[in-house]
Amino acid sequence: MKERDALYFDAPYQLSVRKEKLPALEEDQAFVRTTLSAISAGTEMLFYRGQFPREMAVDATISSLEEQSGYPLKYGYASVGVVEEVGDNVSADWLGKRVFSFQPHQSHFVAPVSELFLVPDEISDEDTVFLPNMETAVNLVMDAQPILGERVILFGQGIIGLLTTAILREFPMGKMVVVDPVPMRREAALALGVDAAYAPEDLDESDFDLALELSGVPDALNLAIEKVGFDGRIIVGSWYGQKPVSLDLGGRFHRERIRLISSQVSTIAPQLSARWDKGRRFDVVWEMLGRVKPSKWITSRISLGEAEQAYATLDTCPQDVLQIVFKYP
Numbered sequence: 098m099k100e101r102d103a104l105y106f107d108a109p110y111q112l113s114v115r116k117e118k119l120p121a122l123e124e125d126q127a128f129v130r131t132t133l134s135a136i137s138a139g140t141e142m143l144f145y146r147g148q149f150p151r152e153m154a155v156d157a158t159i160s161s162l163e164e165q166s167g168y169p170l171k172y173g174y175a176s177v178g179v180v181e182e183v184g185d186n187v188s189a190d191w192l193g194k195r196v197f198s199f200q201p202h203q204s205h206f207v208a209p210v211s212e213l214f215l216v217p218d219e220i221s222d223e224d225t226v227f228l229p230n231m232e233t234a235v236n237l238v239m240d241a242q243p244i245l246g247e248r249v250i251l252f253g254q255g256i257i258g259l260l261t262t263a264i265l266r267e268f269p270m271g272k273m274v275v276v277d278p279v280p281m282r283r284e285a286a287l288a289l290g291v292d293a294a295y296a297p298e299d300l301d302e303s304d305f306d307l308a309l310e311l312s313g314v315p316d317a318l319n320l321a322i323e324k325v326g327f328d329g330r331i332i333v334g335s336w337y338g339q340k341p342v343s344l345d346l347g348g349r350f351h352r353e354r355i356r357l358i359s360s361q362v363s364t365i366a367p368q369l370s371a372r373w374d375k376g377r378r379f380d381v382v383w384e385m386l387g388r389v390k391p392s393k394w395i396t397s398r399i400s401l402g403e404a405e406q407a408y409a410t411l412d413t414c415p416q417d418v419l420q421i422v423f424k425y426p
Contacts, residue, residue: 098118098119099118099119100117100118101116101119101203101206102114102115102203102204103115103116103202103203104171104172104173104202104203104404105170105171106144106168106169106170106172107168107169108147108168109145109147110146110147110412112404112405112408113169114401114402119205119206120207123184123209124184124186124187125186125209125210125211126183126184126187126207126208126209126210127180127184127187127191127207127208127209127210127213128180128182128183128206129176129178129179129180129181129196129205129207130178130179130204130205130425131176131177131178131200131204131205131425132177132178132179132195132222132425133176133177133178133222133223133422133423133424133425134173134175134176134201134203134226134422134423134425135175135226135420135421135422136173136202136407136408136421136422136423137173137174137175137229137230138411138415138418138420138421139255139313139335139336140172141173141411142408142412143336143339144170144172145408145411145412146412149338149339171201171202171203172201173201173203174199174200174201174229175199175226175227175229175230176197176198176199176200176201176202176206176226177195177216177222177225177226178195178196178205179193179195180193180194180196180213183210187210191213194215194216195225196213196214196215196216197214197216197226197228198212198213199212199229202404202423204425204426214228217383220383220386220387221392223395224386224387224390226422227256227260227391227392228386229362230256230257231382231385231386232378232379232382233257233334234257234260234263234264235264235381235382236360236362236365236378237257237261237311237332237360238264239365239366239369239373239378240332240358240360240366241307241330241332241358241360243265243268243270243307244306245268245269246271247270247271247306248270248271248272248304248305248306248307249265249270249271249273249274250273250274250275250276250302250305250307250308250321250324251265251273251274251275251311252275252276252277252308252309252311252317252320252321253276253277253310253311253317253335254275254276254277254279254282254283254285254286254294254311255277255282255311255312255313255419256391256420257311257334258275258277258282258286258309258311258312259285259286259289259391259394259419260385260389260391261311261334262289262291263391264385264389266289266290266291271306272292273291273292274293274294274295274300274302274305275295276294276295276296276297276312276317276320277294277296277297277312278297279415280416281416281417281419282419283295283296285394297320300320300324302324303323303325304324304325305324305325305326306325306326307325307330307331307332308321308324308325308329308330308332309331309332310332310333310334310335311334311335312335313336313337315337315340315341315343317335318331318333318335318342318344318357319343319344319345322345322349322350322355323349325355326353327353327354328353328355329353329355329356330356330358331355331356332358332360333357333358333360334360365378391420394419395419395421395422396417396418396420396421397418397421397422398422399421399423399424400423400424401423401425404423407421
């Protein structure tokens with residue numbers, strides 16, 4: 098029976114790499130050797146720090162994660178690999194194909210071919226590992242429904258923020274401003290062509306039409322409320338987990354009809370679902386991966402055995418990294 102190396106979150110701030118046996122290959126499945134997987138810093142740090150809601154499934158929309166609800170657990174959802182073996186009912190054409198799958202950090206996996214996405218020849222593995230984050234960014238922009246000439250402000254320029262900024266730069270916005278405490282992130286946003294990039298304490302502009310809160314920091318939501326104008330829209334893309342959120346809703350928010358809109362990538366907004374489904378959205382995601390080429394934001398390529406140091410860096414020195422990926426032998 099085949100074995101794999103798999104990364105486990107054993108408890109808050111505790112990780113291990115375990116050897117485990119792979120399940121037998123079923124007739125509709127493929128055996129995949131992982132080449133790369135990407136850490137999703139915002140979500141994974143909630144699990145690393147123990148800040149995720151324990152009563153919820155880790156992710157009910159991803160079959161490799163849905164049965165997990167507490168420690169120890171495997172996590173991750175951005176894996177690229179090569180198909181090395183297929184079940185009896187799967188075409189041999191799959192053999193040798195590069196594929197993406199929503200899988201935890203592990204050296205090999207078995208999955209139904211229905212859960213594999215063929216990687217277009219023109220897109221590299223290093224760009225492909227950004228697919229889940231790009232899907233989130235595309236969904237954020239779809240939910241935001243930007244209007245020609247609007248003044249837009251984005252809070253948070255981690256990977257989700259940078260991808261969303263890159264997409265919005267394709268629109269003829271009136272002005273685009275980003276806010277992030279980390280100089281490296283502000284510089285990356287300026288390289289995309291935004292009009293200004295501020296540290297939170299230096300932000301002196303207001304009266305924005307549209308704000309996107311993507312920082313994962315609850316206080317940023319109050320700052321967004323402060324900075325949008327009458328009838329301003331705030332798209333909340335952050336998942337705060339168990340972090341408490343205290344909002345100032347007694348002043349401008351009430352009198353100026355400010356709107357808070359939740360955005361979550363697992364579903365399509367109801368007003369779009371008559372003509373859009375996830376397949377159509379994925380077509381846009383692949384196109385944007387080819388245009389943005391986000392692999393330029395990879396700052397560390399490490400082995401699974403170096404995971405403890407990687408998560409400790411994200412926890413204590415997030416200003417030093419943009420994207421960390423695991424490379425597999």
